[in-house]
Amino acid sequence: EDTVARIAAGEVVERPASAVKELLENSLDADASRIDIAVEDGGTELIRVADDGRGMTESAVRAAVRQHTTSKIDGLEDLESGVATLGFRGEALHTIGSVSRLTVETRPRADGDGTGRDEAAGAGTKLVYEGGEVTAVEPTGCPEGTTVEVADLFYNTPARRKFLNTTATEFAHVNRVVTRYALANPDVAISLTHDDREVFATTGQGDLQEAILSVYGREVAKAMIPVEADGDELPVGPLESVTGLVSHPETTRSSRDYLATYVNGRAVTSDAIREGIMGAYGTQLGSDRYPFVVLFLEVPGEAVDVNVHPRKREVRFDDDDAVRRAVDSAVESALLEHGL
Ligand code: ADP
Ligand code: MG
Numbered sequence: 001e002d003t004v005a006r007i008a009a010g011e012v013v014e015r016p017a018s019a020v021k022e023l024l025e026n027s028l029d030a031d032a033s034r035i036d037i038a039v040e041d042g043g044t045e046l047i048r049v050a051d052d053g054r055g056m057t058e059s060a061v062r063a064a065v066r067q068h069t070t071s072k073i074d075g076l077e078d079l080e081s082g083v084a085t086l087g088f089r090g091e092a093l094h095t096i097g098s099v100s101r102l103t104v105e106t107r108p109r110a111d112g113d114g115t116g117r118d119e120a121a122g123a124g125t126k127l128v129y130e131g132g133e134v135t136a137v138e139p140t141g142c143p144e145g146t147t148v149e150v151a152d153l154f155y156n157t158p159a160r161r162k163f164l165n166t167t168a169t170e171f172a173h174v175n176r177v178v179t180r181y182a183l184a185n186p187d188v189a190i191s192l193t194h195d196d197r198e199v200f201a202t203t204g205q206g207d208l209q210e211a212i213l214s215v216y217g218r219e220v221a222k223a224m225i226p227v228e229a230d231g232d233e234l235p236v237g238p239l240e241s242v243t244g245l246v247s248h249p250e251t252t253r254s255s256r257d258y259l260a261t262y263v264n265g266r267a268v269t270s271d272a273i274r275e276g277i278m279g280a281y282g283t284q285l286g287s288d289r290y291p292f293v294v295l296f297l298e299v300p301g302e303a304v305d306v307n308v309h310p311r312k313r314e315v316r317f318d319d320d321d322a323v324r325r326a327v328d329s330a331v332e333s334a335l336l337e338h339g340l
Contacts, residue, residue: 013096015164016043016153017173022092023148024181024190027051030146033204034189037178041195042170044153044161052145055108058125062137065102065129067094093148098132099160100153106146131156172257175199179215180260180267183294186211208245208294216258220292223251225338227295229330237322238303242330246277247292249284249340258292263299268313272320273297276327280335297327 013019020043027035030053040046056064067090096102107124124142128135154161164170171194182190182202189204202214213221225248230241261273277293278285285291305316317323 013099013153015173016047016170017177019043019047019096019100019150019153020049020174021177021181022096023047023049023150024178026092026148027053027146028181028185028188030054032145032188034191036191036193037174038193039171039174039195042164042167043150043174044164044167044170045151047150047153047174048147050145050147052143053109055145056104056106056125057108058123058137058139060108061104061106061125061127062134064104065093065097065127065134067091093129094132096150096153097129099157100155101131101151102129103127103149103151104129104146105140105142107142107144109144176257180262182215183208183211183260184262184265184267184296212245212292212294216292220247220251223248224292225334225340227330227334229326229333230298233330233333234326235322235329237326238299238317238319239323239326240298240300242295242297242327244293244295246295246331246334248338249281249291249335252285252289252291254288254290256290258290260294262296263304263315264301265296266313268315270315270317270323272317272323273327276324277331279324279328280331284335284340295327295331297323299323 013022016039020037020039024035024037027049030051032051032053034052036048036050038046038048038050093102093104104127105124106127124140125137126140126142127137154164174194175192178190178192179200182188182192182200186202186206186208187204189202191201192199200215202211209221209224212224224245227242227244227246229243234242256274259269259274259277261268261270261277263270263273273295277291277295281291299317303318305318
């Protein structure tokens with residue numbers, strides 16, 4: 001039955017980037033103000049996510065790696081937002097730990113709002129979880145917050161391990177995930193390091209423009225144009241607002257990776273949104289060129305279909321056409337205002 005569980009885990013944790021995404025979400029959920037992510041070999045050898053969030057007591061961290069444990073009671077709210085990570089509640093640590101060697105070092109914040117407030121805060125705990133078994137729990141000296149290390153991902157699922165791509169490709173997936181969260185959370189200092197080289201670090205002190213500067217650099221940041229459309233500035237349809245930044249048509253890349261789009265705060269991909277963006281630029285973009293885009297859509301939950309698959313970020317709308325038109329119109333107005 002272990003084998004079946006491991007195969008199921010491999011279906012959910014597809015690659016290093018999926019583990020990074022879950023760990024990063026946990027750190028944000030834990031109210032972290034800084035999150036440092038370091039990966040080695042594209043994340044296949046090591047993923048380390050260190051946060052200064054609430055932390056966990058010993059009993060909380062023991063519970064956290066069990067199946068179906070969650071300290072979060074907002075499941076219903078997530079479902080109503082229409083774009084929850086369905087089928088993954090309370091499963092991430094357990095699932096990742098069943099296909100890797102997982103180490104958690106954690107210490108509750110001294111202000112005592114760590115999970116399991118009955119226990120004395122202050123002491124740190126190190127828990128080792130390998131292939132689905134807790135193999136060590138010991139006290140440790142560590143700062144407040146939580147550091148999760150995932151080593152040797154898929155070491156016990158050789159077929160899945162073999163399926164992994166090159167270091168460069170796996171790292172590109174990790175980079176895209178971390179970038180998306182960094183852009184959506186400019187008030188959290190998020191850094192990404194690959195094989196000891198810092199890829200980017202946001203300050204956690206600024207706005208979206210400053211996060212773009214940290215992530216993509218000065219040239220791109222300078223080329224960004226604000227999009228700000230709501231209410232009657234949008235065509236009739238399900239969208240309540242479209243806000244963010246898009247690049248001047250001369251500042252492009254040949255990859256869709258730089259289209260960062262969000263629905264109700266969650267990173268998503270959507271054909272309708274992408275087609276709306278591309279439609280607004282029209283022929284101003286060269287062939288196979290894509291702008292830099294960071295765009296936030298607000299939509300009533302009932303207008304969004306749930307994910308096609310729990311680990312994918314693809315969304316569908318009840319009225320894809322209306323979404324495409326609204327995005328097109330919002331981005332086009334922004335470009336027009338800049339004489340483009
Ligand atoms: P979920 O996030 O759906 O609750 P997870 O398996 O991702 O499930 O995490 C299980 C639990 O472990 C969380 O509910 C939370 O209480 C705790 N936890 C995980 N990561 C952290 C972290 N970085 N800081 C504090 N608590 C955490
Ligand atoms: Mg989680």
